[in-house]
Amino acid sequence: MDNIKQYVQDNKERFINELIELLKISSVSADTAYAHDVLATAEAVKNSLQNAGCHKVEICETPGYPIVYGEHIIDSNLPTVLVYGHYDVQPPDPIDLWTSPPFEPVIKPTEIHPEGAIFARGACDDKGQMYMHVKAFEYMIKNNCLPCNVKFMIEGEEEVGSSSLSWFVQHNQQKLANDVILISDTGMISNQQPSITTGLRGLSYVEVEVTGPNRDLHSGLYGGAVANPINILCQMIASLHDEDNKINIPGFYDKVEELTEQERAEMAKAPFSLDNYKKALDINDVYGEKGYVTNERNSIRPTLDVNGIWGGYTGEGAKTVIASKAYAKISMRLVPNQDWEEITELFTKHFESIAPPAVKVKVTPHHGGQGYVTPIDSIGYQAANKAYTETFGVPAIPVRSGGSIPIVALFEKELKSKTILMGFGLDSDAIHSPNEHYGVFNYLKGIETIPLFYKYFVEMSK
């Protein structure tokens, strides 16, 4: 592995251009209008694995978008690493806030990325981070230093709940047998201070619909006399938090894992500047659950956020109407021990129960997933930490992330193996936002670090 630095140096132009080609395909899984592009992306990923030298690559049909599966077995007695990633991306809207088109990648320098960052939807989440594994694999093949077996499982529905993946994993446990699962779909503290995500939040995502009168009404003739579904929806949503910003759903906190004072003290050691945080978001103040600091609110505590709301007249000018219906998309981030299906049920029951008789309410669960915690004393974690330490010069700090990769808990349940979250992104990469980008430094550093994980994982597994 000693020539990996050199190999990345020699091929970096090609590595960047290959990723840019992949980013040009708008694989938005949430919107069926993009279906053709999602499938085209699966094809592109398949080809990239074949070109990298993977023995067996196939596109596996599922009830939804296909899963690209690759397999390179060199010796059944050696350990097997299963690499997971996703080739679908978030919707790009609001498009008008992008400084360059989301599917026309450009490299621009930023304060944090003086050597340039690739701007495009999916640059970091997850095409860029997924493709690092393809290129790291290419290196190990071309240089005859692949120390173990590898399997790739790249899905196309991560941004919409991975329902087909769950089906796929449950039906292919033999095929997917492995010793450790490796995923790069998270971030690290900074380009100077690597970190490994040891915890993820679970997720419950629902859509609610409040119906008042059977048709839109004139707000003058009916205003004040009938329930306005938008006003009612606002009242119902407002009531979901109490004055301490705790979530107001009976039973919601019953199973929440409470950290010890010592664990919280450990967390507090991670470098964090509230001033910079507020400046970066241009907010005068942070806002959240009483009794917890920002880094706890966004990681070890559950949340409830409205992700979208709509109803009535939203066009130009004024329309004096009382809408018949109002809608909202609501998601809850969950912490270890909270079961997402149970929480979804608690939410549904509660939300229906607080609706006044003057309206009808419908709650539709979208998707969800369980939270997850990785033990830092596992071989996988140790190997990853050693790899980071070698390429970054400092050991990685274990951190809890507020994000969710619902299938991680599923992998442990179905495949009985631990997942290592080797993320190379940064909070400032604006994933899920306009102007998502991924640092060229991070992309190349990832390609450089991954082979070292293989090396140390195999050594430590002996």
Place this chain on the structure above:
Amino acid sequence: MDNIKQYVQDNKERFINELIELLKISSVSADTAYAHDVLATAEAVKNSLQNAGCHKVEICETPGYPIVYGEHIIDSNLPTVLVYGHYDVQPPDPIDLWTSPPFEPVIKPTEIHPEGAIFARGACDDKGQMYMHVKAFEYMIKNNCLPCNVKFMIEGEEEVGSSSLSWFVQHNQQKLANDVILISDTGMISNQQPSITTGLRGLSYVEVEVTGPNRDLHSGLYGGAVANPINILCQMIASLHDEDNKINIPGFYDKVEELTEQERAEMAKAPFSLDNYKKALDINDVYGEKGYVTNERNSIRPTLDVNGIWGGYTGEGAKTVIASKAYAKISMRLVPNQDWEEITELFTKHFESIAPPAVKVKVTPHHGGQGYVTPIDSIGYQAANKAYTETFGVPAIPVRSGGSIPIVALFEKELKSKTILMGFGLDSDAIHSPNEHYGVFNYLKGIETIPLFYKYFVEMSK
């Protein structure tokens, strides 16, 4: 005037076809995309007045959409009736709820209109009701029985606040001098029980914008740690009503005209079935201010309704995002003595004051207008009542309407004359809603009733 019934009978096909042609032009004033059609409608109205025999017709330019002005002076010693109406219409959306295209008028029978109703945006509000006056005028000209002078003022911005009309009235007081103003832009109780609107509610319409972080954020990485502008907007809107559904804005009720028990008892005499009301709207219960019944809540009491709300991801599927901004359009219906500009200021001050420091709030006033009350002992009211009594066989009942025609108060202030609201629409006409329609019976009955108003008004004025 004795042959008016016959004249309507002989010409009803033509009357209906002429209105249908007018309804085909999509004069939506709220959306600049329709600007060309709005102007085309003004032309059509001008031509219709000329064809009816009006001496002098002109299209008067304004800062916004033009006003069609017509004048027919037969003797300066005789009284002058100023007819007001509007040729613009509400936006048609949600389009998909229309059973036939909003600008392709069709005549269909309904339970209330067995002889058929004209379905189209603007059929009742206000093209249909405005055009009755053009045809009634045509009758009086063709039959040499016009008993006084007439002026027509038909505007194109009523649905967006009539700002140009205010300007026009203030700059043309001489030209618009009159003895009574006649408007058909309201409704009546039923086709068997005519009524005259004696009170209108005022209006204050604002748009609010709540800004949290400077960009959309990943709800996993930031959820729980920053203020979500949608959640905050919902809390702010919810707080605008208290548990008795009274409006929670300091000073809001200070000038509200409180009716006497006797006045309320009078109002209660108007025929009303709560069961039919609920059935017609398919609601299990009504909803409103504690201590008042439905017919009071929608007429003599002020209201606050959200007319539109939007923010975050509203597309297909799920997007785990915290939006940077959330918006709402909010309107307040006001009662006599509440000043709309003062209320707009009270709202703005209050709304800004309840915003938590973690967000920024912007309130933009759209438009507004004062409430109005017509004395039932005026000659105008008496003449209208006599006309209804003759054509419907029963006297009209005076009622307070919840709607707003902001310019009525302006007319009194600038032109010093009273307005008579001779409405022929029904609550069930679905104005401002999908499938707006206007009964053929109501349209023809209006044309038949209006000339009688002229006759009695001139007689009583002697």
